[in-house]
Amino acid sequence: MHRVVLIPGDGIGPEVAAATRTVIDATGVPLVWDERTAGASAFETHGALLPAETLDAIRDARVAIKGPITTPVGEGFRSVNVALRQELDLFAAVRPARTLPGVRTRHQGVDLVVVRENTEDLYRGIEFAVGSSEAAALRAELRDLGGFEVPEDAGITLKPISVSGARRIVRFAFEYARANHRRKVTVGHKANVMRYSDGIFLRAAQDDAGEYPDIPWEDIHIDHLSAQLVRRPQDFDVLLLPNLYGDILSDLCAGLVGGLGLIPGANIGWAYAVFEPVHGSAPDIAGRGVANPIAMVLSGAMMLRHLGELDAAAVVEDVVDRVLERGDVRTGDLGGNATTSEMAAAIATEVASTDQ
Numbered sequence: 001m002h003r004v005v006l007i008p009g010d011g012i013g014p015e016v017a018a019a020t021r022t023v024i025d026a027t028g029v030p031l032v033w034d035e036r037t038a039g040a041s042a043f044e045t046h047g048a049l050l051p052a053e054t055l056d057a058i059r060d061a062r063v064a065i066k067g068p069i070t071t072p073v074g075e076g077f078r079s080v081n082v083a084l085r086q087e088l089d090l091f092a093a094v095r096p097a098r099t100l101p102g103v104r105t106r107h108q109g110v111d112l113v114v115v116r117e118n119t120e121d122l123y124r125g126i127e128f129a130v131g132s133s134e135a136a137a138l139r140a141e142l143r144d145l146g147g148f149e150v151p152e153d154a155g156i157t158l159k160p161i162s163v164s165g166a167r168r169i170v171r172f173a174f175e176y177a178r179a180n181h182r183r184k185v186t187v188g189h190k191a192n193v194m195r196y197s198d199g200i201f202l203r204a205a206q207d208d209a210g211e212y213p214d215i216p217w218e219d220i221h222i223d224h225l226s227a228q229l230v231r232r233p234q235d236f237d238v239l240l241l242p243n244l245y246g247d248i249l250s251d252l253c254a255g256l257v258g259g260l261g262l263i264p265g266a267n268i269g270w271a272y273a274v275f276e277p278v279h280g281s282a283p284d285i286a287g288r289g290v291a292n293p294i295a296m297v298l299s300g301a302m303m304l305r306h307l308g309e310l311d312a313a314a315v316v317e318d319v320v321d322r323v324l325e326r327g328d329v330r331t332g333d334l335g336g337n338a339t340t341s342e343m344a345a346a347i348a349t350e351v352a353s354t355d356q
């Protein structure tokens with residue numbers, strides 16, 4: 001019996017979380033859901049965006065699946081997602097984006113996996129507000145240290161990338177490529193400009209890739225990679241990226257294969273794993289029951305694989321492909337008019353009737 005923490009989240013989160021639960025339950029895998037709260041809903045009930053008891057429950061179960069969470073913009077709130085990844089040291093985000101049958105897109109035959117460093121870089125949360133005494137002290141220090149002049153009206157966000165942080169994500173990506181029979185790893189960076197942060201990321205790849213002679217790899221500037229991806233995404237396979245570039249390019253990859261409603265994700269550390277769709281809480285369509293549940297359902301399939309339920313994971317993925325290919329049940333983002341629960345029911349019914 002597996003125990004899994006389920007965090008429905010905000011906006012469309014509870015809708016796609018309920019859909020995912022229906023589909024995963026239909027696999028027949030013995031699984032107990034421990035439902036916990038985080039995000040705006042948690043703030044109302046617990047007075048905290050990320051209640052300690054939710055973190056404790058994940059530490060206890062070791063595995064969680066979550067819906068998206070709304071982070072209030074610029075009001076002194078730390079992003080719950082960033083906090084969760086740092087608290088649990090979920091240093092690797094894995095986001096597969098592949099061409100799905102029946103989904104019309106510009107490119108065919110796309111099969112990409114973004115492996116994003118999840119804890120460092122500009123998302124480390126080291127920030128100084130414009131006009132604050134801390135920003136003033138830092139400006140003075142920078143002037144003393146190297147004659148750097150930072151404008152008085154600047155806010156400041158720092159970009160730390162460590163040797164240890166870079167090396168563990170490099171090794172993770174190459175191990176992932178090997179275990180999943182991927183054909184190539186591409187490292188995206190801007191080490192010519194950010195020599196002491198991106199430079200460390202690139203050097204970690206140069207130092208450690210030699211231990212994986214079976215996995216070809218290359219490095220490419222992130223701006224050039226972006227242009228190449230939209231022109232010939234089939235040329236790439238595993239994309240190994242620092243935090244910010246990984247965030248941006250995983251949305252780009254989602255766009256390449258039909259949109260945010262389709263892309264699953266996993267946040268993985270040595271001790272814990274939290275699965276979640278790449279999309280956000282979509283306030284524009286929340287509460288209407290029209291969100292596409294597939295991104296979170298496929299995140300559920302990744303979770304099943306992590307739990308060792310390989311057959312059930314494959315069944316869910318195959319059925320999603322078949323339902324998309326038939327095209328008779330589709331949500332609005334895919335050009336149809338099915339509701340979230342109709343899509344979930346179509347997938348769950350077929351999953352339940354598939355032999356495993």
Ligand code: NAD
Pocket residue numbers: 012016067068069070071072081260261262276277278279280281282283284285290291292293295333
């Ligand atoms: P978003 O992903 O919520 O929405 C972008 C667009 O994609 C919207 O038009 C939305 O309707 C559409 N969309 C997203 N998911 C969909 C789905 N499953 N089905 C159909 N359409 C879908 O991005 P945003 O608007 O930039 O962010 C909204 C909120 O979500 C913000 O508060 C942001 O902080 C949060 N967010 C959370 C996470 C997370 O919890 N992991 C990730 C990204 C954004």
